[in-house]
Amino acid sequence: MPxxxxxxxxxxxxxIRREDNSIRIERPDGSPVHIPITDIRDLIxxxxxxINTSALSLLSQNGITLHVLxxxxxxxxxxxxxxxMASATVVRRQVDITANPQQRLTISRSIVLAxxxxxxxxxxxxxxxxxxxxxRTALPQCDSNDALMGQEGNLRRTAWAVLDTQLPPWLRLxxxxxxxxxxxxxxxxxxxxxxxxxxxxxxxxxxxxxPAIGFLHSDTDRRRNxxxxxxxxPFKPLFAERLxxxxxxxxHLKETDFETDVGRAALSRNGRKKIAALVxxxxxxxxxxxxxxxxVSYEELIHLEALKIVRLCLEEKTYKPFxxxx
Amino acid sequence: MFVILVxxxxxxxxxxxxxxxxxxxxWTQRSVFQGELSTAQYRALLHTLETVIDADYxxxxxxxxxxxxxxETNTLGVALGGPGDIL
Numbered sequence: 261m262p263x264x265x266x267x268x269x270x271x272x273x274x275x276i277r278r279e280d281n282s283i284r285i286e287r288p289d290g291s292p293v294h295i296p297i298t299d300i301r302d303l304i305x306x307x308x309x310x311i312n313t314s315a316l317s318l319l320s321q322n323g324i325t326l327h328v329l330x331x332x333x334x335x336x337x338x339x340x341x342x343x344x345m346a347s348a349t350v351v352r353r354q355v356d357i358t359a360n361p362q363q364r365l366t367i368s369r370s371i372v373l374a375x376x377x378x379x380x381x382x383x384x385x386x387x388x389x390x391x392x393x394x395x396r397t398a399l400p401q402c403d404s405n406d407a408l409m410g411q412e413g414n415l416r417r418t419a420w421a422v423l424d425t426q427l428p429p430w431l432r433l434x435x436x437x438x439x440x441x442x443x444x445x446x447x448x449x450x451x452x453x454x455x456x457x458x459x460x461x462x463x464x465x466x467x468x469x470x471p472a473i474g475f476l477h478s479d480t481d482r483r484r485n486x487x488x489x490x491x492x493x494p495f496k497p498l499f500a501e502r503l504x505x506x507x508x509x510x511x512h513l514k515e516t517d518f519e520t521d522v523g524r525a526a527l528s529r530n531g532r533k534k535i536a537a538l539v540x541x542x543x544x545x546x547x548x549x550x551x552x553x554x555x556v557s558y559e560e561l562i563h564l565e566a567l568k569i570v571r572l573c574l575e576e577k578t579y580k581p582f583x584x585x586x
Numbered sequence: 587m588f589v590i591l592v593x594x595x596x597x598x599x600x601x602x603x604x605x606x607x608x609x610x611x612x613w614t615q616r617s618v619f620q621g622e623l624s625t626a627q628y629r630a631l632l633h634t635l636e637t638v639i640d641a642d643y644x645x646x647x648x649x650x651x652x653x654x655x656x657x658e659t660n661t662l663g664v665a666l667g668g669p670g671d672i673l
């Protein structure tokens with residue numbers, strides 16, 4: 261993980277300019293803010309930003325990724341510097357492994373199972389156990405990725421229904437909806453999922469892996485970064501579901517933090533700020549890593565996950581998806 | 587490491603020093619910067635500053651600590667520094 265640097269969360273409309281080989285951020289209110297270029301790991305734009313090529317080339321020189329989220333919290337895209345970590349050996353091995361249906365299926369299965377366990381862990385209730393047992397018996401019979409994702413979908417539906425029982429009425433999901441999310445709960449989950457995805461992509465940029473060559477998600481129908489989607493799976497319960505539960509329990513989120521319309525919902529400006537603060541704090545949380553024998557932050561856990569795939573490629577070390585051990 | 591840097595340089599060299607510091611540290615006050623740096627970045631900053639200043643006249647002082655946690659800060663009056671990393 262890059263030692264120095266922070267993530268900057270741009271929750272208000274602003275203009276990004278280059279000044280003195282560093283970054284100046286101009287906001288409609290208040291004076292411009294100068295950010296030292298060496299202190300930026302990546303930028304996440306929640307709102308309209310205005311940027312020019314000289315600023316982009318400076319970001320590129322310093323290896324900084326700019327993530328753009330759209331109004332409904334979907335990951336609209338990102339600007340990444342020219343690939344500097346490239347390694348043919350790793351990419352070739354990555355292609356080999358994902359091209360082998362047997363190997364690919366084994367890994368996909370472990371990802372689905374880990375995600376399910378993490379969901380159970382984050383919801384912290386017995387209500388999910390029957391569905392989990394069902395998934396466990398069904399998984400070995402699945403012989404294609406579509407079947408695996410179908411099983412995962414079944415569990416997810418149950419899990420969201422269970423999650424609804426732990427939420428106040430106005431924040432309930434009532435069935436997951438996306439593009440656009442229809443209610444406050446869905447909007448929250450959408451934002452969090454995109455943020456986790458963005459973090460995984462940033463982590464993948466620091467490895468030679470190709471983010472488009474993945475295991476679980478199908479990579480033929482659409483152009484997307486399937487590896488990032490795969491690696492984000494086991495982390496989503498840790499952030500999205502758990503933070504939603506916590507924000508509801510602590511009454512941290514208010515109805516006014518969402519702009520609810522008929523059939524669609526998005527976070528308001530203030531809500532975005534709250535979520536950015538929430539996620540920022542969560543990413544900095546540390547736990548004791550038993551093999552590394554030191555404290556690691558959640559942010560670093562995501563990076564370690566990317567390194568596990570590198571080790572799978574180079575050293576044939578079996579990939580064990582992330583499970584919270586605390 | 588956490589670095590606090592204060593400079594007292596001749597007027598004509600001030601902009602040069604300011605611009606160099608801006609690449610590495612957060613502006614806190616007129617002629618005061620602070621921020622977290624790696625050892626390599628710290629040395630790079632000091633080296634660049636050395637080439638900019640006139641060693642016979644200007645003065646730059648840095649205070650370093652292991653981490654910002656070791657530092658307790660109080661502000662009286664206006665907080666001139668930036669708003670942090672949620673903008």
